Amino acid sequence: MNRNRFIKSHGLGNEYIVLDEDNITFELNEKAIKRICNVNFGIGSDGILLKVSSKNADIGLRIYNPDGSEAEKSGNGLRIFCKYVFDYGIINKKELTVETKGGIVKANIKEIKKGKANVITVDMGKAIFKSELIPTKYEKEEVQGEVILLEDKEYKINCVSVGNPHCVILKESLDIDEIKKYGTKIENYHMFPNRINVQFAKVINRREVEVLIWERGAGFTLASGSSSCAVASIMRKKGLIENEVTIKMIGGQLKIEIDDNWNIRMTGEVRQICEGILSDELLEDIEMYGL
Numbered sequence: 001m002n003r004n005r006f007i008k009s010h011g012l013g014n015e016y017i018v019l020d021e022d023n024i025t026f027e028l029n030e031k032a033i034k035r036i037c038n039v040n041f042g043i044g045s046d047g048i049l050l051k052v053s054s055k056n057a058d059i060g061l062r063i064y065n066p067d068g069s070e071a072e073k074s075g076n077g078l079r080i081f082c083k084y085v086f087d088y089g090i091i092n093k094k095e096l097t098v099e100t101k102g103g104i105v106k107a108n109i110k111e112i113k114k115g116k117a118n119v120i121t122v123d124m125g126k127a128i129f130k131s132e133l134i135p136t137k138y139e140k141e142e143v144q145g146e147v148i149l150l151e152d153k154e155y156k157i158n159c160v161s162v163g164n165p166h167c168v169i170l171k172e173s174l175d176i177d178e179i180k181k182y183g184t185k186i187e188n189y190h191m192f193p194n195r196i197n198v199q200f201a202k203v204i205n206r207r208e209v210e211v212l213i214w215e216r217g218a219g220f221t222l223a224s225g226s227s228s229c230a231v232a233s234i235m236r237k238k239g240l241i242e243n244e245v246t247i248k249m250i251g252g253q254l255k256i257e258i259d260d261n262w263n264i265r266m267t268g269e270v271r272q273i274c275e276g277i278l279s280d281e282l283l284e285d286i287e288m289y290g291l
């Protein structure tokens with residue numbers, strides 16, 4: 001394989017660049033991540049997925065946000081990564097395990113189109129509602145319906161971890177400008193020591209939910225797999241939905257299933273955008289300037 005080869009794919013408009021630890025000639029540090037993810041000075045992406053080895057699973061994955069921070073888990077990231085290892089013959093089976101910082105997940109290539117993985121299911125693990133494990137600084141056992149005040153706005157928040165931390169706000173109507181304005185304030189709210197991903201969610205009916213997303217370390221995105229799992233978990237806990245629900249986002253939709261023990265399964269499409277080589281000039285600029 002060529003040195004510094006990358007592929008770029010998206011899950012419902014949530015885009016990721018995939019790199020292989022054994023195949024890059026530079027250190028994937030904060031400077032490099034920021035520049036590669038920048039749309040003007042790099043390729044542009046909602047994050048980077050780095051293939052690493054694993055002793056405990058078929059393969060390992062590290063997930064980076066465009067601000068250089070590392071995430072424990074990513075739903076779209078996992079489906080994109082599984083498509084990559086399947087399409088490029090790195091793993092030659094339809095059922096595989098992937099080790100992330102947020103735990104080991106089991107994935108299943110559900111639909112293959114022209115020899116390439118198209119629809120993928122991932123068992124994302126359990127929804128965790130315990131405040132300190134999310135983590136939050138709340139002393140209460142769980143953060144459900146807690147009120148926060150942000151300058152001129154009050155929100156009732158509900159928190160959950162699906163491997164990474166989420167803050168779900170139930171709304172009667174969804175406003176993109178509002179999440180763009182308050183997303184960053186909620187992400188960085190002082191009660192969230194590791195920051196948090198934010199969702200505004202509206203129930204359409206017991207099987208359909210509409211969601212807007214503000215991602216930790218990435219900002220406003222068109223879709224998010226772990227956010228979909230988080231929203232479904234909170235809504236299920238409140239008895240607002242059935243155990244199988246379609247999460248509708250700007251970029252597309254995902255099917256989320258939650259069993260009685262809070263195990264979450266996510267199913268959705270992934271599409272490749274392009275593949276290429278990071279140029280020597282880009283690597284020189286990372287070295288010299290960062291972003």
Ligand SMILES: N[C@@H](CCC[C@H](N)C(=O)O)C(=O)O
Nearest residue numbers: 071074075076164224225226
């Ligand atoms: N887009 C992702 C979530 C990526 C990680 C997130 N920004 C975090 O910091 O936890 C998804 O599809 O789940």
